Amino acid sequence: MTSISLLLISMLAGFLGSLLGLGGGIIIVPALTILFKIDIHYAIACSLVSVIATSVGSSGAYVKNRLTNIRLAVILEIGTVSGAICGFLISSWLNAKWLTLLFASFLLFTFVSMLRKKQSIIATKSHPWAEKLNLNSTHTTDSQINSQYHVSQIPLGIFIMYIAGILSAILGIGSGIFKVLAMDHVMKLPFKISSATSSFMIGVTASASAGAYFFRGDIRPELAGPVALGILVGSLIGPKLISKFPTSILKKLFMLILLLAGIQMFMRGLRL
Amino acid sequence: MNKQFNHKFLAAFLTLGSFISGSILLVGFFLGFDLNSDPFIFFESYDPLTLMDLVNVYLRTKNYSSLVMMSGILLLILLPFFRVFILLFQFLFNKEYILSLSCLFIGICILISFYLGLGH
Numbered sequence: 001m002t003s004i005s006l007l008l009i010s011m012l013a014g015f016l017g018s019l020l021g022l023g024g025g026i027i028i029v030p031a032l033t034i035l036f037k038i039d040i041h042y043a044i045a046c047s048l049v050s051v052i053a054t055s056v057g058s059s060g061a062y063v064k065n066r067l068t069n070i071r072l073a074v075i076l077e078i079g080t081v082s083g084a085i086c087g088f089l090i091s092s093w094l095n096a097k098w099l100t101l102l103f104a105s106f107l108l109f110t111f112v113s114m115l116r117k118k119q120s121i122i123a124t125k126s127h128p129w130a131e132k133l134n135l136n137s138t139h140t141t142d143s144q145i146n147s148q149y150h151v152s153q154i155p156l157g158i159f160i161m162y163i164a165g166i167l168s169a170i171l172g173i174g175s176g177i178f179k180v181l182a183m184d185h186v187m188k189l190p191f192k193i194s195s196a197t198s199s200f201m202i203g204v205t206a207s208a209s210a211g212a213y214f215f216r217g218d219i220r221p222e223l224a225g226p227v228a229l230g231i232l233v234g235s236l237i238g239p240k241l242i243s244k245f246p247t248s249i250l251k252k253l254f255m256l257i258l259l260l261a262g263i264q265m266f267m268r269g270l271r272l
Numbered sequence: 273m274n275k276q277f278n279h280k281f282l283a284a285f286l287t288l289g290s291f292i293s294g295s296i297l298l299v300g301f302f303l304g305f306d307l308n309s310d311p312f313i314f315f316e317s318y319d320p321l322t323l324m325d326l327v328n329v330y331l332r333t334k335n336y337s338s339l340v341m342m343s344g345i346l347l348l349i350l351l352p353f354f355r356v357f358i359l360l361f362q363f364l365f366n367k368e369y370i371l372s373l374s375c376l377f378i379g380i381c382i383l384i385s386f387y388l389g390l391g392h
Contacts, residue, residue, distance in 0.1 A: 056286050056290040056351050061287075214345065215323050215386050228297055
């Protein structure tokens with residue numbers, strides 16, 4: 001396997017991630033460990049760079065289109081960056097076996113979450129902090145109506161973001177799935193707003209842990225360079241081709257990859 | 273808060289930042305491009321090296337492609353950190369002190385995480 005194959009796999013990861021609204025980490029870590037036989041410590045550190053690349057690449061457009069609730073993102077990032085610091089410290093205590101098993105569990109959890117389709121409920125009442133900090137905003141619904149939305153359960157949201165930050169630093173993922181779940185189901189925000197705000201926040205969460213891994217010397221440019229480049233290109237191409245690809249088929253294919261990678265990593269973790 | 277300025281400026285900053293870091297990574301990638309080598313063989317087991325050791329190895333072996341890619345990666349990592357400070361000044365300008373303090377806290381946490389990386 002050469003750098004060019006890693007570049008192509010990362011482009012595919014960025015492309016799939018941007019079409020399905022996920023970061024590249026969930027594809028990059030299994031690809032590096034299963035296909036390239038890279039130690040999971042390097043894979044996780046490298047994956048965090050890909051997470052930043054996905055976030056920076058996609059959040060510019062979301063911010064421009066006013067889908068991101070920047071004020072809410074700032075409040076929730078308090079939880080994610082604190083979690084990222086704790087996660088980085090915890091990661092020093094975990095060996096390759098536990099990291100692999102934990103990652104396999106995360107892949108299987110993501111598979112189950114994608115299998116279950118929950119109906120979003122939009123909050124009708126705001127949390128007092130949302131009123132005080134002016135966090136409620138408006139969005140355009142599918143029927144092109146400009147509608148106001150409220151932000152509820154902020155303290156619980158910050159706590160879930162703290163857990164998401166820990167997982168992000170330990171597993172080298174953006175934890176977007178937890179962030180969207182928290183904003184969608186707990187804080188009851190419209191799905192598009194949750195997904196855009198999550199994408200914006202992922203960069204800061206990953207920056208805190210990636211910075212620590214970078215200064216520790218765990219981010220090796222021979223790995224992270226082609227990965228970040230591939231992800232950046234893939235996430236730029238994805239949105240342009242979204243209309244030409246049947247997202248439902250891609251989603252099923254992605255779920256199959258998640259399941260197979262989850263089982264494979266679980267078996268690998270048991271063997272370590 | 274002047275939302276128009278905030279959104280447009282932030283979006284331009286993120287897009288330009290990703291373009292610059294992507295270009296640096298591209299240059300570094302092609303500087304060291306070799307179709308026949310397998311650079312991944314060294315990463316099959318974890319061998320901790322400090323950042324300074326790593327930079328010294330690259331300088332000694334004249335591995336400039338890795339050094340260029342390293343600077344692209346560093347820029348990518350710092351982009352969200354700079355974005356936090358853009359928001360900090362934006363909120364301060366609009367006298368929104370709670371949100372400014374939140375940004376300051378986030379920025380300090382990121383700096384602490386960098387320091388922890390150097391210390392481990």
